[in-house]
Amino acid sequence: MLADKLRQNPWFKVLKPAHFQKLVEIATEVTWSEGQTIFREGDQHDYLYLIVEGRVALEKYVPNQGQITILTLGENDLFGWSGVMPVIGTRTTGARAVQPTVAIGFDSRRLREISEADHDLGYFIFRRLTNVIAGRLSATRLQLLNMYSQSTE
Amino acid sequence: MTVLMQQTTTALNGQADAMVPETAVITRIQYEAPDIATYTLSFTDDHIREQYQFLPGQFNMLYLPGIGEVAISISSDPGQPGTLLHTIREAGNVTGALAKLKKGATIGVRGPYGSAWPVESAEGKDLIIVGGGIGLAPLRPAIYHVIRHREKYGKVTILSGAREPGDLLYPDEYDAWREHGIEVIVTVDRADKNWRGNVGVVPMMFYKMRPDGRKTVIFTCGPEIMMRFVVYEALARRIPKERIFVSLERNMKCAVGFCGHCQYGPFFLCKEGPVLSYDRVEPFFSVEEF
Amino acid sequence: MTNSIPMPGKHIVIAKDALQTLFSTLQAANYTLVGPTVREEAIVYEEIGQMDDLPVGWTDEQGPGTYRLEEAGDGRYFNYVVGPHSWKKFLYPPKLTLFSAQQNGDGVEFTANKESPQYAFIGVRGCELAAIAIQDRIFLEGQVTDPHYKKRRERAFILAVNCTQPGETCFCVSMQTGPKVKNGFDLSLTELDESFLLEIGSELGGEMLADCDWRPAGSYELNQSRQLMLDAEMRMGRSLDTADLPEILLDNLDHPRWDEVAERCLSCMNCTLVCPTCFCSDVQDVSDLTGGKTERVRVWDSCFNPDFSHVHGGNLRPNIRARYRQWLTHKLASWEAQFGTLGCVGCGRCITWCPVGIDLTEEAAAIRGGQS
Numbered sequence: 029m030l031a032d033k034l035r036q037n038p039w040f041k042v043l044k045p046a047h048f049q050k051l052v053e054i055a056t057e058v059t060w061s062e063g064q065t066i067f068r069e070g071d072q073h074d075y076l077y078l079i080v081e082g083r084v085a086l087e088k089y090v091p092n093q094g095q096i097t098i099l100t101l102g103e104n105d106l107f108g109w110s111g112v113m114p115v116i117g118t119r120t121t122g123a124r125a126v127q128p129t130v131a132i133g134f135d136s137r138r139l140r141e142i143s144e145a146d147h148d149l150g151y152f153i154f155r156r157l158t159n160v161i162a163g164r165l166s167a168t169r170l171q172l173l174n175m176y177s178q179s180t181e
Numbered sequence: 182m183t184v185l186m187q188q189t190t191t192a193l194n195g196q197a198d199a200m201v202p203e204t205a206v207i208t209r210i211q212y213e214a215p216d217i218a219t220y221t222l223s224f225t226d227d228h229i230r231e232q233y234q235f236l237p238g239q240f241n242m243l244y245l246p247g248i249g250e251v252a253i254s255i256s257s258d259p260g261q262p263g264t265l266l267h268t269i270r271e272a273g274n275v276t277g278a279l280a281k282l283k284k285g286a287t288i289g290v291r292g293p294y295g296s297a298w299p300v301e302s303a304e305g306k307d308l309i310i311v312g313g314g315i316g317l318a319p320l321r322p323a324i325y326h327v328i329r330h331r332e333k334y335g336k337v338t339i340l341s342g343a344r345e346p347g348d349l350l351y352p353d354e355y356d357a358w359r360e361h362g363i364e365v366i367v368t369v370d371r372a373d374k375n376w377r378g379n380v381g382v383v384p385m386m387f388y389k390m391r392p393d394g395r396k397t398v399i400f401t402c403g404p405e406i407m408m409r410f411v412v413y414e415a416l417a418r419r420i421p422k423e424r425i426f427v428s429l430e431r432n433m434k435c436a437v438g439f440c441g442h443c444q445y446g447p448f449f450l451c452k453e454g455p456v457l458s459y460d461r462v463e464p465f466f467s468v469e470e471f
Numbered sequence: 472m473t474n475s476i477p478m479p480g481k482h483i484v485i486a487k488d489a490l491q492t493l494f495s496t497l498q499a500a501n502y503t504l505v506g507p508t509v510r511e512e513a514i515v516y517e518e519i520g521q522m523d524d525l526p527v528g529w530t531d532e533q534g535p536g537t538y539r540l541e542e543a544g545d546g547r548y549f550n551y552v553v554g555p556h557s558w559k560k561f562l563y564p565p566k567l568t569l570f571s572a573q574q575n576g577d578g579v580e581f582t583a584n585k586e587s588p589q590y591a592f593i594g595v596r597g598c599e600l601a602a603i604a605i606q607d608r609i610f611l612e613g614q615v616t617d618p619h620y621k622k623r624r625e626r627a628f629i630l631a632v633n634c635t636q637p638g639e640t641c642f643c644v645s646m647q648t649g650p651k652v653k654n655g656f657d658l659s660l661t662e663l664d665e666s667f668l669l670e671i672g673s674e675l676g677g678e679m680l681a682d683c684d685w686r687p688a689g690s691y692e693l694n695q696s697r698q699l700m701l702d703a704e705m706r707m708g709r710s711l712d713t714a715d716l717p718e719i720l721l722d723n724l725d726h727p728r729w730d731e732v733a734e735r736c737l738s739c740m741n742c743t744l745v746c747p748t749c750f751c752s753d754v755q756d757v758s759d760l761t762g763g764k765t766e767r768v769r770v771w772d773s774c775f776n777p778d779f780s781h782v783h784g785g786n787l788r789p790n791i792r793a794r795y796r797q798w799l800t801h802k803l804a805s806w807e808a809q810f811g812t813l814g815c816v817g818c819g820r821c822i823t824w825c826p827v828g829i830d831l832t833e834e835a836a837a838i839r840g841g842q843s
Binding site: 248289434439 | 569574579610614615750751755762772788793800801805808
């Protein structure tokens with residue numbers, strides 16, 4: 029069941045069966061109800077999540093402004109990447125389900141372990157993560173520019 | 182290959198002198214977002230009101246005596262040229278003064294000017310329309326045109342982005358557009374907890390799109406930075422340069438190619454632009470301060 | 472000597488003082504004469520009344536950033552190099568009311584300015600005729616014509632002058648615009664030692680000579696004129712290699728030379744104001760005190776003006792580097808795509824009147840020489 033869901037994801041289609049099996053072993057399915065907090069900024073890491081369906085908001089708390097949503101994610105998006113990166117010790121944003129959401133969680137510590145043990149698999153995992161982070165970085169730069177303040181008349 | 186539709190600049194028939202405006206009355210003001218309102222204009226002269234026509238993407242010069250003139254794109258349905266709408270953001274001298282005008286006020290209008298979105302050469306293709314902030318205003322006539330001729334187009338997607346949910350343009354129309362088999366994707370740069378839609382910059386919405394590069398056309402208007410990144414995302418999806426259309430903004434004074442202000446390399450954006458295909462602007466698109 | 476009407480294409484000779492007869496005929500035909508005259512230590516184009524207003528016996532010395540009026544004492548009328556003015560100030564005035572707006576109860580009424588002066592231009596050089604032809608392309612030959620320019624241009628009488636006095640900053644030979652005038656004139660004149668040699672360029676030109684005593688030009692005058700033109704061609708102070716120039720400039724928008732010239736350029740707009748082809752303008756509203764009547768006034772603008780490229784959110788060319796690059800790449804590159812010709816006629820004004828002596832021929836050559 030879980031393996032089937034994983035196979036739906038374009039990511040995993042190219043994976044060797046042995047590697048795929050290793051990922052299935054550390055995966056757990058999770059569901060959140062609308063409005064449910066998934067984790068908070070500053071929490072210790074546990075899982076990297078892949079959204080199967082639903083929508084998740086990444087939030088930062090800003091004094092006087094409350095929780096500001098900085099990004100929303102949907103089907104086939106990954107979040108919680110900071111847990112897999114040893115240099116970052118805590119969650120950099122909070123996460124909340126804005127719709128009923130189903131996701132697959134991968135144990136962050138074990139992801140690092142299987143990557144270390146098998147560098148081919150590790151390359152696959154970290155290449156995916158790097159792509160995700162690169163996209164987020166690029167988008168964040170645009171967000172930082174506050175481009176609409178330069179908008180046309 | 183898509184050919185850019187070169188619309189001839191048609192000054193209003195009434196005046197031999199292209200710089201002299203016609204008079205028009207503001208018949209309705211509709212508030213859209215903070216500092217943004219849509220003005221319905223009606224030409225005073227019956228003949229002009231009946232004869233006036235425009236193409237999607239073109240603009241008019243709106244004139245307030247004693248204040249000045251400003252180029253504003255037309256945001257209404259080209260199929261109903263008698264109802265002439267301009268969505269205007271209060272941003273400078275003239276738009277600031279316009280914002281203070283009430284229904285019934287008379288202003289000067291001349292136009293339409295400039296090139297159009299190539300809606301006809303895009304027939305038979307998939308269309309992605311990307312508007313950022315008030316950049317959706319000059320795209321709306323193209324959207325109306327597509328709806329009017331929906332069967333002539335393949336998959337149609339509209340991406341509408343703004344800084345915050347309250348800044349989104351024409352949100353009340355999105356459902357009506359969806360009813361015509363158009364996918365409308367909405368995103369904002371930031372939002373509070375009450376927003377249940379997407380948060381993320383417009384170009385990010387391409388991450389999940391799988392457009393068919395062989396038959397997709399892109400129309401985009403918004404902040405120049407946004408358009409640049411929309412172009413990069415489109416190119417990464419193998420959409421050819423000559424099928425990516427951007428609408429560029431420069432200072433415009435005369436709108437007929439005399440004043441020199443709107444030059445962009447070889448182009449006068451008031452004549453050859455504002456809508457240009459990316460293959461034509463590419464040499465200058467990333468040159469600083471060009 | 473006769474005083475019948477000479478036909479177009481004919482070369483004739485008149486005594487120098489017979490030019491006054493031509494002036495009087497033009498004035499009688501309601502022409503306002505404008506031509507060279509000495510004002511404020513320069514030879515400028517202003518309204519003139521008679522021959523004596525011409526800069527007789529005066530010449531000038533020019534170089535990058537320098538202009539000095541000098542007394543030649545040779546009694547010649549056209550023995551100077553072009554000064555800071557050009558004919559565009561009459562065809563395309565620095566300040567012109569386009570229309571007026573009158574508040575009228577709730578409404579407003581717009582009235583176009585129909586004013587249309589009739590000028591006779593006295594002493595138009597080959598480079599200047601070329602400049603007028605370039606502005607014709609801008610204001611007359613596009614999809615929209617400028618009615619103000621059109622009226623002035625159509626009504627203008629042109630007395631051209633073959634240039635026998637090129638200056639240190641001239642390069643009309645490179646631009647193929649002079650020193651001899653080619654066409655587009657009613658009359659053209661070559662100043663010889665004792666007389667004026669005239670070529671009839673139009674029927675109107677011939678008719679305006681009806682009251683003059685003239686005789687057909689002989690081989691002596693024609694040879695002398697030819698020799699003067701050859702001499703002038705040899706005395707160009709500058710040259711510009713125009714081969715592939717548009718491509719070279721547009722392919723080098725990030726050339727380090729732009730940074731170097733930006734360190735010298737003051738962005739003062741002198742070059743665009745003295746340029747006979749620069750055409751950028753702004754429009755301003757001038758209201759009376761009650762605000763009931765407004766005049767919409769077109770004024771010359773310049774791409775060196777920091778506000779020139781202002782859009783909401785800021786100025787698109789805040790740095791001088793970008794403004795100089797815009798000017799030079801427009802003049803010597805994108806102009807060709809826009810109007811089928813370069814925007815430069817080789818008159819050298821922008822070099823002479825640049826307060827720091829920036830020389831566009833030198834800048835273009837530097838980018839050509841050091842292209843990537």
